[in-house]
Amino acid sequence: MSDIPQERRVLTAIPGPKSVELQARRTAAVAAGVGSTLPVFTARAGGGIIEDVDGNRLIDFGSGIAVTSVGASAEAVVRRASAQLADFTHTCFMVTPYEGYVEVCERLAELTPGDHAKKSALFNSGAEAVENAVKIARAYTKRTAVVVFDHGYHGRTNLTMALTAKNMPYKQGFGPFAPEVYRVPVAYGYRWPTGPENAGAEASAQAIDEITKQIGAQNVAAIIIEPVLGEGGFIEPAKGFLPEIARFAKDNGIVFVADEIQSGFCRTGQWFACEDEGIVPDLITTAKGIAGGLPLSAVTGRAEIMDAAHSGGLGGTYGGNPVACAGALGAIETMIELDLNGRARRVEEVMKGRLGEMRAKLPNGGVIGDIRGRGAMIAIELVKSGTKEPDAAATAALAKACHAEGLLVLTCGTYGNVLRFLPPLVIGEDLLNEGLDILEQAFATL
Known part of the structure; x- marks a missing residue:
């Protein structure tokens, strides 16, 4: 402290x-x-x-x-990051790897929902994590379409601006945006026309109908949603909505991606917000709270999906920087201890x-x-x-x-x-x- x-x-x-x-x-x-x-x-x-x-x-x-x-x-973040700074600041994991990166991926496999075999890839920012989740889903499914939701926020890169719902200040004047992105309704209980008690069932049925009719489920690589929508207004999708969307994804071979960049790492009183309704996503994106303030993000998910991208297809010069990885291990230590x-x-x-x-x-x-x-x-x-x-x-x-x-x-x-x-x-x-x-x-x- x-x-x-x-x-x-x-x-x-x-x-x-x-x-x-x-x-x-x-x-x-x-x-x-x-x-x-x-x-x-x-x-x-x-x-x-x-x-x-x-x-x-x-x-x-x-x-x-x-x-x-x-x-x-935080003491553990400062202690671990300082020790790593004294040893080395960077080698690039794609050139000569180091243990910290591996250890963060091991911790993510333990902490994220589901007991299936998991693997991770590390990046620098939330937007990078979301963008790489789309790449991985497309490589795995051999499909192109991506479905997102009203009021969603996923980043400021060209692709993630397309995924983000709000125009000002995120998108205005920066287009054209990446194609093959489709937006469907979310169960915003407070503003649902027939009331919050109906929002979960009605919004999921409407979203699934739009996906089926307008896109074709067989064309969808990924469905991406924040289990609690952040920039859109801290919207908790009405009960029943997320399980129904996850079930639809599973039934149709679509990769279900939980964007837990703002809601993850104890923020909602659980390690990850999707745990509230027992959702086990295929892929989960994390950043923000992961490393106590140091720039780090991750995509974690089912090993067979994560391995779909060819060798060299994922990465980046700074992704999983050793000092940031040390910070993440310190942050996780703090979360558990306190x-x-x-x-x-x-x-x-x-x-x-x-x-x-x-x-x-x-x-x-x-x-x-x-x-x-x-x-x-x-x-x-x-x-x-x-x-x-x-x-x-x-x-x-x-x-x-x-x-x-x-x-x-x-x-x-x-x-x-x-x-x-x-x-x-x-x-x-x-x-x-x-x-x-x-x-x-x-x-x-x-």
């Missing part, structure tokens, strides 16, 4: 003068297309705190978008309890239309009071009010109206509640 005091401290305006000075340098040197949620420049971070260059300490409800689940300076699945479930209990109380205090629930998510992957969808009309303006105003008081929160959602909470799994309960106090005060102000 970091030695940073685990307490909020606001000494200056947010951002403070040193951050403002650095922001001016950034504006001159960094491409305008690279955005930031909150332009405070980090000096150090750990536990549930980010300390900026002005000495302010912010409560972290973002974890670098679900990356620093074990904290931003029972971060249990910690995530406790975060859910606290957050949903407090958020429910906040909604109860507002007339007819006020702007809080829905409270959802699992573990430490919780969100509220904000709407115009008394309706389901998305309220992106209120969402932005709430986030801004939280930021000013030293609470880092993130927004998401296809309609830009979801506040998402991704605290580090090691956050103290006192900080968690203080952050929720700030949020409650922001609602009162709104």
Whole structure:
């Protein structure tokens, strides 16, 4: 655990003068297309705190978008990565391999769902993992079509932009996109026309019908879905939806890919979110929380599918970098030792309890239309009071009010109206509640 005091401290305006000075340098040197949620420049971070260059300490409800689940300076990650740095930084696994890469793949085989023989390939980013999952599925099935879902997010490369549903800011002006990608409905319970109780059965039937009629199941290489949809608004597909889609894939020889890049590694209170309904994917993509903040991603899956690509067909210069692999082994060590699945479930209990109380205090629930998510992957969808009309303006105003008081929160959602909470799994309960106090005060102000 970091030695940073685990307490909020606001000494200056947010951002403070040193951050403002650095922001001016950034504006001159960094491409305008690279955005930031909150332009405070980090000096150090750990536990549930980010300390900026002005000495302010912010409560972290973002974890670098679900990356620093074990904290931003976890002891085991620092220890293992530092030892590896001293030995060597790189050889390229495709030139001369090293044990760390193999050990990460062994751990992934143990931790991911299913007791079948598994193999993995390591890469640098979530988008790379998804793109390689598509390559592997196409090599295995000898088919080309890929099916994804409304509100899904899978990355920013050309292929993964095509897989991603939301246009702004991810796709606008960057086309044309890769072909043979098809989008079908997802069981978005809160917005399903006949209600959440019908969404699982109706959405799966509709999706399967569209695949069968418009694409042809025999042409589909892969079906890719986030078991909890991240950027789309922390949407949990209604119960029954995922098992039905997985069954359809199995019956038709389609590779079922669980994109667990945001939802994996204890984030939802289980090692992987697909375990909630007993889904055993053919392939699973991971990144974000895998290595405590170091760039690493993986595709893990059934050995016979993973082996379909020819020798040399998978790889990349930095894929499975030895320092990142050491970080991953440290992160997994931390997750087990601290029972971060249990910690995530406790975060859910606290957050949903407090958020429910906040909604109860507002007339007819006020702007809080829905409270959802699992573990430490919780969100509220904000709407115009008394309706389901998305309220992106209120969402932005709430986030801004939280930021000013030293609470880092993130927004998401296809309609830009979801506040998402991704605290580090090691956050103290006192900080968690203080952050929720700030949020409650922001609602009162709104």
